[in-house]
Amino acid sequence: MTAGIETTRFSVQGMDCASCAAKVDTAARRVAGVEDVSVSVMAGTMSVRHEAKADLRAIAAQISNLGYPTKPIRPAQPQDTSEPSAGPHLHGDPEFNIDGPWSKTRKALLALACGAALLAAYLVGRLAPEIGHWAFLLALLVGLVPIGRRAIAGAMAGSPFSIETLMSIAAIGAVIIGATEEAATVVLLFLVGELLEGVAAGRARSSIKGLADLVPKTAQLIEGDQVREVPAASLAIGALVMVRPGDRIPADGTVIEGSSAVDQSPVTGESMPKSTQPGDGVFAGTINTDNVLKIRVTAQASDNTIARVIRLVEEAQESKAPTERFIDRFSRFYTPAVLVVGALVASLPPLLLGQSWGEWIYKGLAILLIGCPCALVISTPAAIAAALSAGARRGLLLKGGAILEGLGKITMVAFDKTGTLTQGKPQVTDVVAIGIAEAKLLSMAAAIETGSSHPLALAILAKAKAMNVPVPPAMDAKAIGGKGVTGTVGGDRLLLASARAAAELGDIPAQLQARIDGFNDEGKTVSVLLANDKIVGIFAIRDEPRPDAHAGLSALRDAGVETVMLTGDNERTARAIGSSLGMTVRAGLLPEDKQRIVRELQAAGAIVAKVGDGINDAPALAAADIGIAMGGGTDVALETADAAILHGRVIDIANMMLLSRATMANIGQNITLSLGLKAVFLVTTILGITGLWPAILADTGATVLVTANAMRLLGWKGMSVFPDR
Secondary structure, X not given: OOOOEEEEEEEEOOOOOHHHHHHHHHHHHOOOOEEEEEEEOOOOEEEEEEEOOOOHHHHHHHHHOOOOOEEEOOOOOOOOOOOOOOOOXXXXXXXXXXXXXXHHOHHHHHHHHHHHHHHHHHHHHHHOHHHHHHHHHHHHHHHHHHHHHHHHHHHHOOOOOOHHHHHHHHHHHHHHOOOHHHHHHHHHHHHHHHHHHHHHHHHHHHHHHHHHHHOOXXXXXXXXXXXXXXXXXXXXXXXXXXXXXXXXXXXXXXEEEOOEEEEOHHHHOOOOOEEEOOOOEEOOOOEEOOOOEEEEEOXXXXXXXXXXXXXXXXXXXXXXXXXOOHHHHHHHHHHHHHHHHHHHHHHHHHHHHOOOHHHHHHHHHHHHHHOOOHHHHHHHHHHHHHHHHHHHHOOEEEOOHHHHHHHOOOOEEEEOHHHHHEOOOOEEEEEEEOOOOHHHHHHHHHHHHOOOOOHHHHHHHHHHHHHOOOOOOOEEEEEEOOOEEEEEEOOEEEEEEEHHHHHHHOOOOHHHXXXXXXXXXXXXXXXXXXXXXXXXXXXXEEOOEOOOHHHHHHHHHHOOOEEEEEOOOOHHHHHHHHHHHOOEEEOOOOHHHHHHHHHHHXXXXXXXXXXXXXXXXXXXXXXXXXXXXXXXXXXXHHHHOXXXXXOXXXXXXXXXXXXXXXXXXXXXXXXXXXXXXXXXXXXXXXOOOOOHHHHHHHHHHHHHHHHHHHHHHHHOOOOOOOOOO
């Protein structure tokens, strides 16, 4: 770090969109001594690189004045082991918690107050029409005064033409033309929209902080001949812990004693539980499924795998450049231009040409009405609201207009495999019976697997059910650690084991071994059933591609978008699936590897969308230009991602991009329509053909036309490989 330069993180309340982040960023950079700023809306944090002598209270005050209460985050104390320090750290300051019931936030209280005032004004207008106008004006002021204060504070902090400025101008303009009721309603809807954005952002923050819950709170610490329960966060490097079957592993470590299958899907995305032997590494938060393990801790709680995932997600969010709303960008030029043109029209003819002041002030006022940004303010959000609604009916959830806009620009989609391109659960693809009927083979295997929750067992039981074969009772059924499951059915001693375990019990015929090798080359897991020490059949099992995977990838290629698979699964399985789908594969990846590859693709010029469904995808989802979570995924994937596909259809990724392109075309039409009408009436007003009332009608008419055009998006349906859906 440069001498004299420090980095301080702040918690920032109330940020819930890219526009908020842009205003916070701009304001912070204007404080003396600030070198660089990065803002994370999702985490509710801001990291500031500043000179050592910079006044942190001045930075916090500058942001707080915008309506976003801000305070430096105190570093976690070294002796505090109550919870991992990799999280958002907000537990360090309980008096300044950014989370809480949404109904008690400032935005909620303001929206409720404005709504109540508007309802009261309506009742007053019905009972006493002569004072109805003043009642609506008071209702308008309830919501507009705070918005106006934020607009003024934003202007003083370097953002003079924010969305608050536009809303203030639109509301005041509406009052001038006598539409006070409409102005009050527009302000209320704006406040409700801000409140909903805040609720969504709060859920995202809670989800990321909840990642730590994957690591158990306690651990079974081995001390000599004794085992005692201790807080998992207190485990030191080198400590020895015992993990029972069904328990989550409390820390990253190395297996010292015991053999078991460990479900690593929360961390690596591996579709099958991994057979773990002494000397193998294991991750915090993964699940021991079969037998007792003794594990030596290799990382402290603050640096375990889950803690690093949390840290990576937050860092990726903070480094992502905020996307400004289109209307904010345009208003930098449009709003001041309208004010300048109105002033010039009102003053120049009388001053330079001796024209009537009354006539030209009238024309200047008409131009201000023509330039009222009502139609522009509604053009973009109306189209976005219609598109989001149409997408939601298809199970496409997008977190705001910036995401909707960005989807149409994607050039590369990076897919997870398990649960994204595939269905997320193993299926029996091949049954090879040797000397007995296939139905009997399935019946015996299902009998000894009954009651097991192992993914391979569930696959065999599902196949037996689909084939409608009887499942007899099994005697003495039990799991044999690292090998398989055994039991007695109808007097036959059965063992369902891996091909490797079966080979240890006796030679496998060359022809059958060739068949097993062929299945392995196709990425399939092979289980061998022995009856009385004789092989009677084999099962090939694999997590198969989703039914629409081929069609979905083809639709992306037709749209000019490239694809790549990034998976934590083993190389052979990933290659087999990737080859069948015709896509490039990168396998054996940990969460940080996926994030690194996304960064590399971006550095090469690609605009990247990352699609995944697991915790292991969270850092890459956050690092990508657009993160997309597949339906049925973990909460953290859904909350970290910018968009979600609830029905789990691969083709819906292409649909998201088509919806984005249709929406942006609609927005372009709306802007052209609203500005075109204003340009026409600007000319006719200056020529004296039209006056105040036509100007008012032009603005109202433009708003109606823009809204009607945006509503056409409600009929959008997208592509489907399932016409009946």
